[in-house]
Amino acid sequence: SQTIHQWPATLVQPVGSPLSLECTVEGTSNPNLYWYRQAAGRGLQLLFYSVGIGQISSEVPQNLSASRPQDRQFILSSKKLLLSDSGFYLCAWSVLVQETQYFGPGTRLLVL
Amino acid sequence: AQSVTQPDIHITVSEGASLELRCNYSYGATPYLFWYVQSPGQGLQLLLKYFSGDTLVQGIKGFEAEFKRSQSSFNLRKPSVHWSDAAEYFCAVGIMEYGNKLVFGAGTILRVKS
Numbered sequence: 758s759q760t761i762h763q764w765p766a767t768l769v770q771p772v773g774s775p776l777s778l779e780c781t782v783e784g785t786s787n788p789n790l791y792w793y794r795q796a797a798g799r800g801l802q803l804l805f806y807s808v809g810i811g812q813i814s815s816e817v818p819q820n821l822s823a824s825r826p827q828d829r830q831f832i833l834s835s836k837k838l839l840l841s842d843s844g845f846y847l848c849a850w851s852v853l854v855q856e857t858q859y860f861g862p863g864t865r866l867l868v869l
Numbered sequence: 870a871q872s873v874t875q876p877d878i879h880i881t882v883s884e885g886a887s888l889e890l891r892c893n894y895s896y897g898a899t900p901y902l903f904w905y906v907q908s909p910g911q912g913l914q915l916l917l918k919y920f921s922g923d924t925l926v927q928g929i930k931g932f933e934a935e936f937k938r939s940q941s942s943f944n945l946r947k948p949s950v951h952w953s954d955a956a957e958y959f960c961a962v963g964i965m966e967y968g969n970k971l972v973f974g975a976g977t978i979l980r981v982k983s
Binding site: 806816856857858859860861 | 901903905910911912913914915918920959963965969970971972973974975976
């Protein structure tokens with residue numbers, strides 16, 4: 758069966774520091790991968806998605822970037838965090854034919 | 870542009886009472902529709918989905934949803950709510966083009982009174 762992992766679970770970072778959040782998927786090949794952000798009291802905002810290694814599509818201009826160095830690995834990064842980057846970050850995967858997205862447990866990021 | 874509206878930010882129901890969470894979508898093509906549930910501090914769990922066929926779909930935990938094309942709605946229902954159903958519920962429409970993106974509603978927080 759497929760599983761999705763995210764780490765760390767919680768992160769507290771100072772403003773201006775770098776960021777690296779990791780997401781890995783097991784039990785499937787060539788998944789579509791997604792990064793969402795959920796700010797307090799708001800819905801989910803799609804940040805990036807990837808249909809293959811090295812292929813990244815950005816949905817909104819922002820302080821963040823994404824990379825997909827391996828088939829089942831998706832990384833969210835920032836060179837300098839802003840206060841507004843605080844939120845709950847969710848990774849998800851889907852397989853084209855099935856079309857349903859399955860979500861990881863999330864990373865809570867607090868920028869101080 | 871595609872959008873999903875969940876008109877109720879908060880809903881409170883008594884345990885054992887019936888529940889209906891509303892969802893309206895805007896999408897030019899045949900929609901793929903989803904309901905997810907999120908417990909505090911957790912990821913999202915799929916409750917049910919509609920792709921085609923029978924417009925009344927059954928999901929996990931006793932939930933069901935009905936797709937009504939004429940009303941652009943996909944409301945979630947449960948005949949008898951349990952205290953463990955307290956969570957936030959998200960409706961989403963699938964954009965089944967390049968990347969298979971989901972557009973989510975803002976969510977509805979369900980509180981259950983004992």
